[in-house]
Amino acid sequence: MGSLAAKITDSEAEIMRVLWEAGCELPIAEIRKILEENSNWETSTIKTLLRRLCEKGVVLAIKREVFYYKPLVSEAEFNEYSTQNLIDRLFAGSAKKLVASLVGSKKLNKSDIDELRNMFKVGDKDE
Incomplete structure (x- = not known):
């Protein structure tokens, strides 16, 4: 898990938070709608971030009438990794x-x- 979480950038983490909070698979239209409240990202940016997350193995794209996305890494796992990484980097473990x-x-x-x-x-x- 740690190696997967290490690959998630700050921008990608924003996408992950949307998926975690939803608690279910979401189409890109819904992800975009949620992100519009807090960011000014274009649809192409969101698509790029989702594609990268899929390539990294932390998000699964499910093809239906449109693609639906679901996280393969839990928020708890990501937070645990991020916290330990912070402690290691800034406080010598x-x-x-x-x-x-x-x-x-x-x-x-x-x-x-x-x-x-x-x-x-x-x-x-x-x-």
Whole structure:
């Protein structure tokens, strides 16, 4: 999975998000309609990105009356790979350094920190 996710560019990830959020196969017309809300991409750009995603093996094109597209990589898999890649590149593989950076930069509020504390209690008697 990691090698597939590594091949997804930022622009392609926008297409993937549309497919993930839909939760079903979509024709290009529907993909274009959704993307029009947030981007000014031409249909040719969307077609090119979908073709590349198919070539990379992360999207499947299904021929019916028109092509329908569905993701072959889940959002969770992509996010897991992307997060680990970020940690590896920016924090030398240390998730602790990532969290310390977030806390130090005031990106987490008290509620976020409390929620994280509860997550870190893995293996405690309460669980």
